[in-house]
Amino acid sequence: MEVIQHNILEENQGERIDKVVSQLNKDWSRSQVQQWIKEGHIKVNEEAVKPNFKCPLNAVITVSIPEPEELDVEPEDLNLDIAYEDGDVIVVNKPKGMVVHPAPGHYSGTMVNGLMHHCKDLSGINGVLRPGIVHRIDKDTSGLLMVAKNDMAHEHLVNQLVDKSVTRKYTAIVHGLIPHEYGTIDAPIGRDPKDRQSMAVVDNGKQAVTHFKVLDRYKDFTLVECELETGRTHQIRVHMKYIGFPLAGDPKYGPRKTLSIEGQALHAGVLGFVHPRTEEYMEFHAELPEEFTKLVKHLENNR
Incomplete structure (x- = not known):
């Protein structure tokens, strides 16, 4: 295991430890450094610290680079x-x-x-x-x-x-008829205190924002496009349930009586991001899978 030591200079005084260490080697990403800190591979004056630790002047950083x-x-x-x-x-x-x-x-x-x-x-x-x-x-x-x-x-x-600059748009079928054409759900999401295996809208949760627009309405269901501003676990599923329109087929957050499909009717159809090397914006589109398309046609034929 290679060990590197570095003294905190005046120019780095007060800066976060993860930022300072990531600047020591261009091959060390900040995410990698944060992981090393959490695993105890990076210490200040031989003491374990957190990634947001502010570096004091003349302290000694020790980086024990783990074997891959x-x-x-x-x-x-x-x-x-x-x-x-x-x-x-x-x-x-x-x-x-x-x-x-x-x-x-x-x-x-x-x-x-x-x-x-x-x-x-x-x-x-x-x-x-x-x-x-x-x-x-x-x-x-x-x-x-x-x-x-x-x-x-x-x-x-x-x-x-x-x-929040990545474009992520999903197509979903939800229970019920959404009365308005557009909406934004801004409600924090965290672990459900009543069920630790599930997520829920909770006061002490992390910020979560979902934008949606109605694409079509059927007899008892609505076809929607949901765009993520944040990316919390089960975000769309939790948010749509929260406003009273749970996803069709969702075994965790939806009603027992639902469409005869395995799992939620949810498809990540649009993904856009800036390429990390060329700095050009790229956007990709994926057609609805066959099962989803058949489901939409079935609902269209039974309005």
């Missing part, structure tokens, strides 16, 4: 639907039913398993089980995801998510 972990994710040929790929970024159109990354109970058949087969160069910021993963969508949500091939791209894309 071998990826223990098995590559699998899953015939991924690649919407775009270059040396920095991959855009994947994930099918419904596929888990994004390995987790307890899902160590194979995930999008990451497929990515490991498709290419070997993925960013390591999120560790061995989530290489390249910048953001996620739920198992039963289909649609577009951006994946980083290196740490520079990862950091750049994550910063865009933090700045």
Whole structure:
């Protein structure tokens, strides 16, 4: 394990430790440094600190660079639907039913398993089980995801998510008839105190903003487009339930009596971001999957 020490100079006095350390080596992204701090690999005067720790003058930073972990994710040929790929970024159109990354109970058949087969160069910021993963969508949500091939791209894309500059539009079918054409839901989301496996609108939650517009209305359902301003876990599913229009087919947040589909009717159809190297805005569109299209036609025929 390589160990590097650095004295806090006057020019860095009062700055955050994660910012100071990330400036020591151009190959260290700030996200990577923050992970090292959380894992105890970076200390100030031999004491563990948090990423927002303000550096005092003449203190000694010790960086113990961990040995890179071998990826223990098995590559699998899953015939991924690649919407775009270059040396920095991959855009994947994930099918419904596929888990994004390995987790307890899902160590194979995930999008990451497929990515490991498709290419070997993925960013390591999120560790061995989530290489390249910048953001996620739920198992039963289909649609577009951006994946980083290196740490520079990862950091750049994550910063865009933090700045709320990434375009993410979803098509959804919800229960009930929404009376107005447009709306914005601004309600904080956190763990449901009554069910720790679920999310809910709670007072001490993180800010969450969803914009929606009505695309069509049927007998008992509404077709909507939801645009994310933030990206909280289950955000669209929780927000639409919160205003009284839960997603059709949603086993966690929807009613028991719903459309006969497996999982929520939700598709991430539009994804736009600034390319981390060329600085050009790119936008991708994924057509509704066949099951979703058939569902819409069924509702159209039974207005």
